[in-house]
Amino acid sequence: MRANKLRPFIPSGKDYILAQHFFEDLGFEKIYSDDGLCIFRIGEQEFFLQNFHNQEFQENYMLELVVEDLDGWWSHIQTIILSKKYPVKANEPKMYPWGKREINLIDPAGVCWHISEEVK
Structure with a gap:
């Protein structure tokens, strides 16, 4: 058995448009959008x-994004903050x-996004 991709569904929160702009500013490309769903890549x-x-769900939802240049991401995230x-919060790389x-x-x-780098 093989799986080719896992694509999570992330809640936007109260402001769907703001969430879209946030992920675009973070560096994701919006490849599809309608009133209920966007796909980012x-x-x-x-x-x-x-x-x-759903505030309770959102505050208990987490995922991990593994990146190549964690310090570069941190610099970019600081600019956004x-x-x-x-309304975002972030902790420096640790x-x-x-x-x-x-x-x-x-x-x-x-x-909560756990943005990490590959362990070498």
């Missing part, structure tokens, strides 16, 4: 942004006991 990775709001366009160096980014909906 970066490299070979894709996710669905769903026009959906300093712009104050989005090594965790489970062996990953990662950034924890809370997106506008409250979803």
Whole structure:
């Protein structure tokens, strides 16, 4: 058995349009959009942004994005935070006991993105 791709559905939170702009500013390409769903891509990775709001769910939803240049991502994320366009929070890159160096980014909906780099 083979699987070719896993594409999570990410809730947008209260402001679907703001969430779309956030992910575009973060570096994702929007490849499809309608009133209820967008598809975003970066490299070979894709996710669905769903026009959906449930605060409790959003604040308990997490996913990991593995990147090549974590420090470059951190610089870019800091620029986004300093712009104050989005209600986001992030912690600087840190090594965790489970062996990953990662950034924890809370997106506008409250979803926690674990942005990490491959362990070498």
